[in-house]
Amino acid sequence: MSARKTAAIIGAGPAGLIAAERLAQAGVAVTVYDRMPSPARKLLMAGRGGLNLTHSEPLDTFLDRYADADQRLLDTIRLFPPHRLVAWAQALGQATFVGTSGRVFPKAMKASPLLRSWLARLAGLGVAFRLGHHWRGWTGDGALAFSTAAEDVSARHDAVLLALGGGSWPRLGSDGGWTDLLRERGVNVSPLQPSNCAVTVAWSHHMARHEGEPLKRVALSLSDKTKRGEVILTKTGLEGGAVYALAPELRRALAEGAATVYLDLRPDATAGELAERLREPRGKQSMANFLRKSIRVTPAAITLLNEATKGKLPQDAQALAALTKAVPLTVTGFAGIERAISTAGGVPLSELDERFMVKTMPGVFAAGEMLDWDAPTGGYLLQACFATGFAAGAGMAGYLTQVTAGQEQPNPAV
Ligand SMILES: Cc1cc2nc3c(=O)[nH]c(=O)nc-3n(C[C@H](O)[C@H](O)[C@H](O)COP(=O)(O)OP(=O)(O)OC[C@H]3O[C@@H](n4cnc5c(N)ncnc54)[C@H](O)[C@@H]3O)c2cc1C
Incomplete structure (x- = not known):
């Protein structure tokens, strides 16, 4: 990439962080924003149950677990399948094992060592973090609007990834507040509903x-x-x-x-x-x-x-x-969405182009649990978050290359 482009990732969960990694590796200057004071709180919570990263069953059986899934979700997982996620975790120093049920876990049976090593890798790639930044939408002149404990701030980037999670366990950061912000911009968001829930x-x-x-x-x-x-x-x-x-x-x-x-x-x-x-x-x-x-x-x-x-x-x-x-x-x-493991509903994949860019909002991408797909527990949730985050990161890198080459108009609203 000739002129260094900048990307904002809003949401420091697994989907946002894997996209940040992919983009930084492509030479993009990445800033990750999150409303919480530290990243990936839900991933850490998932680690309390051992961190079921993915599943070892044959890929076709694995893909059958995504009920009524959009074919594009399945194709995206095929491009970043379970064995690739396992290899990625291992490259971060996290050996994995297959449990008796076929589920795959890190040997550490928690998320913190993996996250520590991942954040160190991202720091090495120059990824910047702006924590305690609550995204509120866009300012009147099209910049990203955030509020921090002290003030309102705005930021401009060449592209933005929304990786804001679903609506379960809101105290960990993902509260689904983004649904109204996108609906106001004409995105057809399906209501968030509790899934994997009592x-x-x-x-x-x-x-x-x-x-x-x-x-x-x-x-x-x-x-x-x-x-x-x-x-x-x-x-x-x-x-x-x-x-x-x-x-x-x-x-x-x-x-x-x-x-x-x-x-x-x-x-x-x-x-x-x-x-x-x-x-x-x-x-x-x-x-x-x-x-x-x-x-x-x-x-x-x-x-x-x-x-x-x-x-x-x-x-x-x-x-x-x-x-x-x-x-x-x-x-x-x-039982309430507050204690559900995940939520169904969100941004339908039909609202996104093949690069995971919102069709009606050039330069704005989306990934992770905030997309409208559903899966049971067993590692299927994290696998889909990683796969869509990775695909969106690659899609953004491609988009930014085209903007640099003058083949794509930068979006004034980003
Ligand atoms: C108790 C529990 C156990 C789980 N165990 C497993 C498991 O073992 N295996 C598995 O596959 N899945 C598991 N999951 C599900 C899995 O953790 C989630 O599907 C996954 O974390 C979603 O990733 P994400 O990156 O899309 O969103 P998230 O991880 O939710 O990250 C989204 C981020 O966006 C930030 N954010 C949201 N709104 C804003 C805003 N307006 N401004 C700024 N930042 C914002 C949030 O603070 C958050 O950090 C579990 C979930 C729970 C609750």
Whole structure:
């Protein structure tokens, strides 16, 4: 690039930082802005769960996890696939391993060493950080408008990437405030909705004593979809991998009212096998002890069986086996967006050109969770954030080269 162009990255999460790295490597002078006093707070929070970076399954299976995804998202992940993300983490000194579920984690099982080493690499590439800068949109004359604790400031760059995240866990920085700013500029933003999120179930106080207890290796069904995994009991409902994996179906069902899901407490046994064990004589054992030993269910699962039958467990072995295989639970809604792991909704990929530039806003790009795609937990979220951030960084570098060559008009509004 002959004249050194400048780029603003707004949002110091994984999508913004990988774009910053890509741009700085292309010789662009990059400034990263974030409203928080330190970068990548959500990535650090994800690290508390071990930092599930991506998944080791075959790429086609991996891509199937993105429900109803725009083909462009899938093509973008193909260009920055899981093995490339793993190689990138390893180059930062973070060895990875594949867990029993096929999920990929850094050996450190947290994000802080990876982030430290990444920030050092970015500093080496000359990337500047302006933290505590809350982006508020554009000034009347088209500069980027920020507010800091002390004052309002403005900045001009040759291109800008919005990598502002979704709307979950707003205290970590991403509060979805950008949706109105883009709508005001005519961008067709889909409403942000909680995803990978707890659901509420109307149940009695009896369940509260099992708050936080996992039901492992269960299966949860809604209509014709069944997801295996873990379900965790909360005071007001359920969370965990199997619940998150049903989010798209739950969202559709809840749009029409409450949804009944069926929990299979013993998916590896048939109803016939369970009934046979339940026909064995109970002797003097309490019902709870008998169930625990004969069909190997936990006390929390037994409370759940009682809850579903209002304390009147069927006495007949076959009926009890059938109940164990399909405990009906009425889901009344999603718990708040504040504690969702991610959000669905955002900027549809159809609003972006092939470089990830907003079609109606030359020089303004978007990437990461703020784009309208949805995926379950399992490493799919970070993978898509990294892949779209990388693609947007490459797209911006290409755009800036064209501006330099006079083949693209710089946008006066940037
Ligand atoms: C508890 C938890 C655990 C998770 N675990 C995993 C996991 O193990 N694996 C996985 O794949 N995913 C996980 N995720 C999801 C993953 O962390 C996110 O999908 C990912 O961080 C999104 O990246 P992003 O760069 O798009 O946005 P973010 O990481 O949200 O970063 C956006 C940045 O933009 C800044 N910002 C927002 N608005 C403004 C503004 N107006 N002005 C200035 N700055 C602004 C924010 O401060 C933030 O730093 C988890 C999420 C949570 C909440």
